[in-house]
Amino acid sequence: MLPSQRALFDIPSDVCYLSAASYSPLPLQTLEAGRAAVGRKGRPWLIDNDFAQRQHERTRKAAAALINAAPQDVALISSVGYGVATAAKSFAVPAGARVLVLEDDHSSAVLEWISRAGEGAFTVETIRRRDDGDWTAAVLEAIERPAAPIAIASISSVHWCDGGVVDLDRVAPALRARGAALLVDATHSVGVLDLDVQKLDPDFVAFPTYKWLLGPYGRAFLYVARRHQGGVPLEQTSYGRRAVRAEQKVYFTDTTYVGDARRFDMGERDHFISMEMAAIGMEMVAQWGSPTIVERLAMLTARLADGLRDASVAIPDPRVRAPHILSVGFANGMPPQLVARLAAEGVYAAPRLGRLRISPHVYNDEADVERFVTVFRKIALPK
Secondary structure: OOOOOHHHEOOOOOOEEOEOOOOOOOEHHHHHHHHHHHHHHHOHHHOOOOHHHHHHHHHHHHHHHHOOOOHHHEEEEOOHHHHHHHHHHHOOOOOOOEEEEEOOOOHHHHHHHHHHHHHHOOEEEEEOOOOOOOHHHHHHHHHHOOOOOEEEEEEEOEOOOOOEEOOHHHHHHHHHOOOOEEEEEOOOOOOOOOOOHHHHOOOEEEEEOOOOOOOOOOOEEEEEOHHHOOOOOOOOOOOOEEEEOOOOOOOEEEEEEOOOHHHHOOOOOOOOOHHHHHHHHHHHHHHHOHHHHHHHHHHHHHHHHHHOOOOOOEOOOOOOEOOOOEEEEOOOOOOOOHHHHHHHOOEEOEEEOOEEEEEOOOOOOHHHHHHHHHHHHHHHOOO
16 A cells, blocks of 8 residues: 655644645645746746747646547646636537536636526536535436437536545436536546546546646646637637747738647646746656555544544444545534634544535545544534
8 A cells, every 4th residue: 555645745733734625735845846947937037938838748748648538639738627718718608508507516626617608508517415415416317318409517526525536437428418518617536536537438527636636726637528729718729720830020910729638728828937836736646546545534534423423423324425525424513612722633624515624645644634623522512
């Protein structure tokens, strides 16, 4: 089993950080790259003309490798919300059709469709969470339900709040059978769970780096299936066109779009500071590999579940939850100031819609689990 990678991070021994699903700490190597990059921006005359392009393609390649995509099918974007907006601009939802979203899914996958529904004369249908927490069954039931045609399902592969997993290998073919598209917010999947676009054949996949990919904020990626790469980008950029270049004699030589997903790259993509930082984190994750990471994180969340089994909390069945997130519920509501009191003891987890979301990563170890359980019981259980 992959051992704890804590030595690669600047995490003090008295800190029990179990909130990777909020923000991951940056590896020491990434911190050093960021410091060097800040210095580079301070002396821009030392940056050679090809530097930006090398950074773009290194990072694009690293992101593509995590989902088994070709680099040219991945766009450099700023956030999942940007990616969903890009997809919505290039994917026309027919009037009278349905767009499927999950109940209480993250706003990034939902709000763009809500904002377009009125003008587009389509319906955004919310798939309700089942009592047993089985999101896969809930999605399949919504797909099978006799109703207006489904245009697209815009869903997270792992629910950000309760940690419930959606089995995309079952959902994707069910949607295709009805001529519907699939957009995946893979924020809580990529880098941990296997997501292979060659096998799955989704229409769009968006994911950021600042959580499970050990990267900075403001860096994200959008996979666009080739059948959608003829769409109009959210922003109009020179590098999205075939020949609009400052070094040419004629600036607007050829304004037709480039023929792949690079046309969807965000404006001002030359993030000399954070682009390399994003690449380093993704390359580290790829080196460990999804199966190895899952094995370690599943072990940690299983230990957490066992330690909290009789602690008056509701624990999701392993069958329906992701192996790297444990969101526990409270029958009578979360105890007052629970998160703040945990933090006062150097223990960190996140409150999410009445649940406590506990999310370890490779820098956590068994001692973190024991400490969390001990502190939680001291604070949360009735005296």
